[in-house]
Amino acid sequence: MIDFRTDPTTYKHWKIEYAGNVARLAMDVAEDGGLFDGYELKLNSYDLGVDIELADIVQRMRFEHPEIGAVVLHSGKDRVFCAGANIRMLGGAEHAHKVNFCKFTNETRNTYEAAAEDSGQSYIAAIRGACAGGGYELALACEEIYMVDDASTSVALPEVPLLAVLPGTGGLTRVTDKRKVRRDIADVFCSMEEGAKGKKAEQWNLVDKVLPNSKFDEFVTERAAEVAGKSERPAQGVSLGNLQRTLHDDGSLEYDHVRVMLSDDKGVATVTISGPDTVPACVDDIHQQGAKGWALAAARQLDDAILHLRFNELQTGVLIFKTEGDPAAVAAYEQLLLQHRAEDWLCREIMLYWKRVLKRIDVTSRSLVALVEHGSCFAGMLAELLFSVDRSYMMEDEFEDDNRAEASLLLTEGNFGSYLMSNGLTRLQTRFLGQADLLDELKQKIGVPLVASDASECQLVTFNYDDIDWFDEIRVFLEERSSFSPDAMTGMEANLRFAGPETMETRIFGRLTAWQNWIFQRPNAVGENGALQRYGSGSRAEFDRRRV
Amino acid sequence: MSGNTEISYDSMIPNNVGLSSDKRVLKALEKWHPGYIKWWNDLIPKKFQESRVYLRTAVGVDPKGWAKFDYVKMPEYRWGILLAPQVEGRTIPCGEHVGEPAWQEVPGEYRALLRRLVVIQGDTEPASVEQQRFLGQTAPSLYDLRNLFQVNVEEGRHLWAMVYLLHKYFGADGREEANDLLRRSSGSEEAPRMLGAFNEETPDWLSFFMFTYFTDRDGKMQLESLAQSGFDPLSRTCRFMLTEEAHHMFVGETGVGRTIQKTLEVMNEAGITDPFDIQKIREHGVIDLPTLQKKLNLHYTLSLDLFGQEVSTNAANAFNSGIKGRYMEHRIDDDHRLSDATYPVSRFTGDGIQLEDVPALTAMNMRLRDDYTKDASGGVGRWNKMIEKAGVSFTLKLPHVGFNREIGAFAGQPICPEGNVLSQESYDSQVADWLPSTADGDYIQSLMVPVTEAGKYASWIAPPKVGIDNKPGDFEYVQLHMA
Incomplete structure (x- = not known):
């Protein structure tokens, strides 16, 4: 049984430091801390368990730490920011779990994305090391994205070329609707396994700014302080404690x-x-x-x-x-x-x-x-x-x-x-x-x-x-x-249920995830010879080339 | 296109790839060249840039006479682009395309994967030059100084080789990557080299020899498997690089060998029979065998980390797509597809170290690492023969693959060089016996005094048996520029 209740004393995958009105949230996924057997959470990849903790953090940030005006999301690991959702987990999961997993992660992204406007808590992504797939989607849901320009660090949405699925946690939609990346550039970006680094990432507006390594931490710290300064909220939160049932x-x-x-x-x-x-x-x-x-x-x-x-x-x-x-x-x-x-x-x-x-x-x-x-x-x-x-x-x-x-x-x-x-x-x-x-x-x-x-x-x-x-x-x-x-x-x-106008959010739920869920059913992704099943085996996927 | 095109000196870049008729790539490379020269000039101390060094320069690809030796100032070294001759009718040697004609152009589908391999390989080449940049100041002889520079210029040429591939076959992205190869720098805070081991400085000459023996051998294994690539230009490039790489290995093996030789000679002269009488041995200004063993332990295990995770998706993809083969792929007797084969891979579980059969495709790194261990044990055997011949009772050993690892199944586990799993406490209390301590490093450092007189050698190292290019013992391999 999956239990969504957690609290800071039991987090396995995240570390938070609070200093004044800025929180630093480090993603540091425990490889052997997967929710299920059969996969290791390498390279800061995540499964539902990691996201349950994140959802709890975001929630507690609002109630227990109203004084926080900016949250710097960074990696607790060297050379990797986040490799996205764990592929072996996805490959091994039943369809229903995949769908529910994506929905929940989307809800969490939406929640902290809305925190800036709703609660004056702005999430700022500070990317050092590879940031791919769901990793970049984590960043996309932040208000601002900063990246190190060290000739290695990159952002990427490699789902299509690597796995024959979509960056379904808001990736495609936020690239066009939020970052306002031109659609043909978005097409290029979402088809390239290796993603974009340095100036190119900045030119394409995939990140707000790239900075040399030596200036990066200082810049992010200053920026976070500046952003947090806009928010004026008291220091006394209410403790959520544990949920009893x-x-x-x-x-x-x-x-x-x-x-x-x-x-x-x-x-x-x-x-x-x-x-x-x-x-x-x-x-x-x-x-x-x-x-x-x-x-x-x-x-x-x-x-x-x-x-x-x-x-x-x-x-x-x-x-x-x-x-x-x-x-x-x-x-x-x-x-x-x-x-x-x-x-x-x-x-x-x-x-x-x-x-x-x-x-x-x-x-x-x-x-x-x-x-x-x-x-x-x-x-x-x-x-x-x-x-x-x-x-x-x-x-x-x-x-x-x-x-x-x-x-x-x-x-x-x-x-x-x-x-x-x-x-x-x-x-x-x-x-x-x-x-x-x-x-x-x-x-x-x-x-x-x-x-x-x-x-x-x-x-x-x-x-x-x-x-x-x-x-x-x-x-x-x-x-x-x-x-x-x-x-x-x-x-x-x-x-x-959703008559009326489209918003980024309805597009994420109604188009992106609906298409993703369709792809998640198709043999090209999940069939025996599909990309998701074959990922990691070394064998190439075999596609049915007919368009549907 | 014939592989035997004569070296073209009519342009800035010696090559056998018909560069002068390939205006597009020529232009791109000429653009890249100033950045490269700047990199080189910033890196190597001025004194040595002005010195005349007796270097070999690759001038052709004929196995019987591919290089010529002469004095040259390093910035004037002709870093060329040389590919092994094209083999008529070559086919893809492995993976799902086995038997199909080798690719002469990058297949679109594998562009990203191929480019990443070329970039990673390319990144290690200048990295080692950067790691070794301070060694010139403390060379134990002009012979060794020359060998250092030979290795350096050839690593530089290997960078050129990878950069050529990027410019020729990978379009605008390739050009960007080629520029980034000069932007990253070993140990840099701003933009470090891609692999961790290539961001450590090489602090002394013994480390240099160990590095060229153990770490360059990783490079050799990688080149060997890229030489099996179905992408023919990469295969041909790597095959030619391997002919140069052999010298680097030679520098490593003989460097360590000469260090051992001197120690043995000194022990015999002084009548020291106990190889563990470290203090007494060190009094004579040589490096004792137990310390050599510790250095060996360190460099061997650091090099093992370069093979990556035992089970790897990227390695599986690279093999299956025919982009990277196994060591000596052509000599292996199987279907070269490995669709159903398995390979035993080390695992570390609560019950200790175990081998587990996994799909062979995913175990490429483990297999290459096993081949590496075999390859690396050859020289160790030859060093032991020297020790035995000198009548000293000591045997150098490659430690267990689980010892001192930071990547893979054994990462961070308290495993001793014999392969026993210890408690963390027990491990911590003994680790100074297995890896060089700061004191060991200080001692080695204290021996690093430059010797610049032709035919003379520092206290801790014996002269070579044979000179480079058969030159006599007092040959002046480097005509040092005196400012």
Whole structure:
């Protein structure tokens, strides 16, 4: 089982030094520290385990070290920055693991890429030694890239010529969309195994600047200080500590605020999120509660649960989201965060964390369903779940022998701009694409509890059923859904979820990784004689030369 | 194109590749040349640049008379481009293209791989000159000084050879790489040489001899396997380089041999029978055999590291694509494809040192290293014969391949020269018995006094049995420029 929980005392692959408002993050991968058997993590190559630690570092940087304004990403090894994802690991991994691995690494890259704008934490890549494939993708997600000009150090995306796959962790897209490398130059760069060094790398804008070895460290240090100086945040973070959970034999999972139950055949997982018992009175309370406060704790638990299901429960095709609690309490909690997000870093970080968790749900390749039952609390950030899922069902009127409060939704100001999707729109904007007037009307409903008939009228849920139809409709829907091809579901859902404009992020998830996942299925890459399988054997891949 | 084109002195660069009719490459090389000359002039002390050195210059590729000897000032040395004659109908000797006609042009598919091999090979050539730059000041004789410079100019020529290939066959990228070969520099903070071992200074003459015996022999093995390349120009280039490389090996073997010889002579004269009576031996200004063993241990193991990881994807690709063969590929009796063959490779596990059969394709480095060990043991045997003949009870040995390694299966493991796995503590407490200590280095350094009178030799080294080009014992190999 893959566990995403880690903490600084157990890191194997990264070393961090904090000095004032600059952190130096050294990648120093332990060769024998692979998550699975059968490969060695040579030359600072990485597997999921390395990335799990990085994700944890990036997360803790924001919560535990708000004082940090710049993070210098460098190598802890001589002569190599990072050789990218470990090829033997990829060659030996099942398709599903490859896909999930790429998705997770992409999410982590996006997270630290966004940290500059969101949190004033800028990542700066300081490249000394070979930086290839996923190694350069790590750098590409940084705000700035500096490289030593020593006639050896180079950046490269050698996936196509070497492995017959794509630089799929944002590589192709960031080269054109972020670094603004002209497309024909990008074509040249992405076809050359050896990459580009020195001035050429700078001319092609693959790096921001190359410097002689003797001036490099000083320059990077100065630059980091300069960048960090722009950010003004307090020194006192909140400790995230360890995430506690209980995993039962039947696969069910319990956290303080989140429960995951699996159906008998494990085809359906029900994720239930409990709302807050109490609402903090003021910002100080939020700081006081730290990682224990509901909003932060629940986000963290939900995040972990989603990752757990993605990697460890592959047969679970449907995720049902439920909530329980007082919608008004959720809305009030969120209101406090919203109100203070401008001046209080922690309020802001908690909101941003919800934004990321919701985005993670958006790109989770399972059929997503929300059941708005009596006693639920779909308000604010939890209401976002309704607009993230593929379908939602809401209980209407009283149910026999059910004395919970009648199901009602609560829209908040947060639903209109705090949790942007990867396409740069709110989920409501995406849901009602091109219907601005409808959105204006909806704004009028902020703070008004909406029972099933209202929610249906406002087009906020797919269906509402009373207790005559509810159980059968849900059962039939789940049985039907489970009978469809999982691949067709993944494809259909991913297409329907992201209406509207393209952004770099949607292009990374929707094009780059979709093509990559196609290539990952093709014999030219993964067949017995394909490039990925043959890599390292010395034998050349045999390609089916017909274009598809 | 005939391989026997006469050397063309009508241009700046002696060659047998028809350079004068290849305007494009000629122009490129003439552009590169000033940078090279600057590199050379910056490197070698002025005093020696002005001196006349009795050097051999490659003037043709006929095995019977390819070189001529004469006095020359080094900056005026004619660094030429000479390829072994083209063999009619040569085929690719190994890998999946075995039996196909050898490539006369770079196959697009293998451009990057080939270029990298040429660049790595090219990078080591000037590196060793840089490592040896201070040795001229302490040469034990004019004979040795001349040998040093001979090795240096020929390494320079080997750089030329690789640069020619880059210019001729690898287009604009090749030109860039050729320039970078002059940008990187041994031990430089700014732009070090590519391989770690080539960034260490050669501190004394014994190190130089050990280097030419052990490390240049790695170079020889690499050249031997590149001489098997299906890319014919590379093969022909390396075949000719090997004829020069033999002299470097000779300098190493005889240099160490003459050091041993002097030690044995002194021991016999002084009546010292115990080779371990180091103090007494050193009193006579020679290098004791145990210290020689330590130097041998050091240089042999550093050279083993140059073969890289035992199991290597790059090496497998290079063989399979027909770009780099095995040592003596043509004499090996198998299918030369190795699609199903295995080769035993050293592994270090919790249970100690083991051999494990792996696909032979991936074990190219290990195989070449094994061939190297065999090749390197020859000279050690001849040194031992000298010791035996002198009646001294001492045997020089190549240490176990697991000893003192930084690359590969044994990297960082506490393995003693006999091949036993020790505890780290036990290893640390004995390592001074196996590798030269600072005190050993200081002692050797103290012997490094220059001797510039023709026919005279420093205290620690015997004269050669035969002079270069059969010159008499008092021949003035270097006419030193006195400023």
